[in-house]
Amino acid sequence: MILHWRLYFLLPLIIAICGTASAHEVRPAYLELREIELGTYDILWKTPARGDLRLALNVILPDSCITTSPHRTVPVEAAVIERWRTICEGGLQGQTIRIENLETSLTDVILRVEPLEGAASTLRLDGATPSLVIPQKQSGWAVAHSYFDLGVEHILLGFDHLLFVLCLLLLVRNVRRLIGAVTAFTVAHSITLAATTLGLVHLAIGPVEALIALSIAFLAAEIIRVHKGQTGATARWPWIASFGFGLLHGFGFASVLAEIGLPGEALPVALLFFNIGVEAGQLLFVGAVLLVMLLLRQFSSRLPEWSWRAAPYTAGSIAMFWFIERTAGIIF
Incomplete structure (x- = not known):
């Protein structure tokens, strides 16, 4: 077990920052x-x-x-x-x-x-x-550097993607399962990112972003179920859920590249290093969360028993707000 319940104290602080900003990343x-x-x-x-x-x-x-x-x-x-x-x-x-x-x-x-x-x-x-x-x-190195930086910034300013990863950290407490879930998420969004960018598949970004918000709400609900002892398939086999939702998030990553375009003669390099940048930003975020957890260890005995509810309920509420906002944008 590597993720203590004190992470439930950390999550609302990060969510509060996310909630004051747009869920959409800063578009270039x-x-x-x-x-x-x-x-x-x-x-x-x-x-x-x-x-x-x-x-x-x-x-x-x-x-x-x-x-x-x-x-x-x-x-x-x-x-x-x-x-x-x-x-x-x-x-x-x-x-x-x-x-x-x-x-x-x-x-x-x-x-x-x-x-x-x-x-x-x-x-x-x-x-x-x-x-x-x-x-x-x-x-070619200059192209790689430009798209690597863009990938890092995209994930660090994409609050909905970060919130999903954070909920995944809360849900999966076993080291081996966590590594498997994060790896499945990485592989999945790499597949749809490449397929969409190369024109092999296409989905409208509006519904995709609404479903991304819904995926966060789903994980928040699963966190509550697990804490109550109702272990479901997602908690037992988290890599399945993370792979499925990773495919969805890959379409969101691809929307950035669709907007700015890719250099035709250096497309493989740009696509590869954008994806590497996304992964570097994701690992940087996970590392920062784990570091803060260690710093919060001294406060773990001072938190009330009910404090664990703050994280999943806050995450679920913000995710549903994003879902309603994005759905309304599609309809109207």
Whole structure:
């Protein structure tokens, strides 16, 4: 047995943080610069939005660039797409691109540059590096690094995914079973992430996110059943449930890549390292939880007997709120 009941004290603290934020991860923005003629670029700028409000991020091109067409703006689900055409004398290789206001935002920007000749480049900007110089040629390692970082950030800011993993830690207290359950979850979401990204399967993200919330509520209910001595199939064979729900969560992970796109010539590298980043972030989270558990050991004798209820009831309540919110978004 490795998970003591004091974890029930820890979970509400983490859930409280999750509950004050959106269940959806912070979606990255996407900037595409596609050269259609020598020095002439079609620009696509996709920024996250909530309702009619979009993030106040603006593309700042080099001074040598002149806009030659009006900006066309189209709202899409949870984002706004803006298109225009510009002429940049001498091309954009070696030039600096900057995203205004990015340093005050939690959002990353994936930048894809498709020159008329040569390989495309996929780059990443964030608050620490709101500007960069477009390279003449990009290495495969640079693509891997960009998508690895994106995967880590996606899981650490994806509160619904973290809440599922945390409930799994509460439910499975045996070391061997826990390792099996986490491994099954990893394998399952890797399968659907790859299959969806490669276009082999497709599910609408709205229902998927609603079912992800429902999976958390299911685990919360199982935690209560186990504590009352009503051990069911999920507690006896947790890897089955974690594999099934992992397939579902993989569709959620894939929605991020579907929004920002993958570099065609480096697709295997980008997909692999995004998935590795997701796993690294997940292991980092699990390690942090176990570390805090050790620190809380000295308080375990001071908690009342009923305190174990706080964790599953709080998790289940927030999960059902997310489920209702997401279901309403599908219907209306």
